[in-house]
């Protein structure tokens with residue numbers, strides 16, 4: 001029997017070297033994770049150490065008659081006789097098997113172990129898993145882990161709470177947020193909400209309007225340029241009646257100035273816009289014309305957190321023609337993971353103003369807070 005020990009970055013690498021050198025019948029005698037300190041204080045790094053033999057050790061294979069070849073078999077290998085294994089060896093193999101099992105389970109839970117082992121200190125593997133589970137884009141995961149590793153003091157690597165906090169902070173640092181809308185009594189502020197169909201623009205306008213009126217005592221007016229779907233105008237009319245707010249309906253850009261004037265002395269005007277397909281560029285140009293006339297102080301692009309990063313990015317690109325200042329993220333309550341949202345926030349460089357967390361008007365809305373959003377992304381915190 002020939003046995004050798006291999007060290008490799010991954011279990012897969014180790015096993016393929018075993019197979020290459022010792023053939024397909026190779027037997028694993030032991031496997032363990034070995035931690036090595038890394039340079040530059042980046043915590044420890046793991047390698048996998050596997051000891052393997054080209055075949056089953058004879059003392060195991062043939063029990064008590066280890067050194068006596070069994071007649072009629074090539075090179076003494078047993079064919080039909082049931083092997084008897086000493087209790088001590090059984091225990092040793094049992095223990096190794098269970099260690100291997102645990103290791104493989106951990107590795108497969110991490111999913112992308114091939115990328116994981118070379119770069120990630122062992123202590124940061126749970127943080128890495130959190131990011132994978134949140135479906136954060138891979139490039140960003142590596143940046144975040146590196147930032148966490150660089151930011152931790154050497155003695156903090158042994159404190160999971162410190163690592164979690166550092167990860168939360170690293171994610172929060174990537175999230176641009178804006179302060180809430182500042183209504184000033186007597187100085188009319190115009191805020192427009194744009195975005196793809198069905199993301200929650202009208203509902204969010206109702207939530208914002210009700211909150212500014214009821215909680216802040218602001219004088220609020222509403223404008224809708226939603227001439228496209230009659231039902232959508234009715235939806236905002238219903239909210240306007242319930243909250244008791246003036247509403248102007250605008251069917252053409254040339255009517256915008258008049259509609260704003262009709263609202264009289266209000267502090268805050270919310271403009272709700274038609275839910276048109278973000279792919280329809282002509283309609284977006286028309287929307288841009290409505291907004292040019294309205295000259296809003298702030299344009300918020302409303303995006304559903306349920307959407308994946310690609311469609312979020314597509315929406316941002318399509319609405320670029322209307323000079324979006326801020327993002328409102330809706331339906332956080334319906335999103336399974338928020339990693340795509342994080343990916344978008346990092347690349348779009350537009351700050352988030354509000355988060356909405358359910359259908360209830362006016363309750364399910366909150367000003368964006370980067371630490372809270374980071375903890376929601378990492379599943380470190382529940383919505384309510």
Ligand SMILES: Nc1nc2c(ncn2[C@@H]2O[C@H](COP(=O)(O)OP(=O)(O)O)[C@@H](O)[C@H]2O)c(=O)[nH]1
Nearest residue numbers: 197198199200201202203275331356357358359
């Ligand atoms: N679960 C959930 N549903 C929401 C949220 N915001 C809006 N909605 C729902 O999404 C649907 C479309 O909303 P609407 O305001 O009409 O979207 P619009 O087409 O962009 O104006 C409605 O059923 C809303 O109740 C939210 O934060 N969470």
Ligand SMILES: [Mg+2]
Nearest residue numbers: 201202232275
């Ligand atoms: Mg609408």
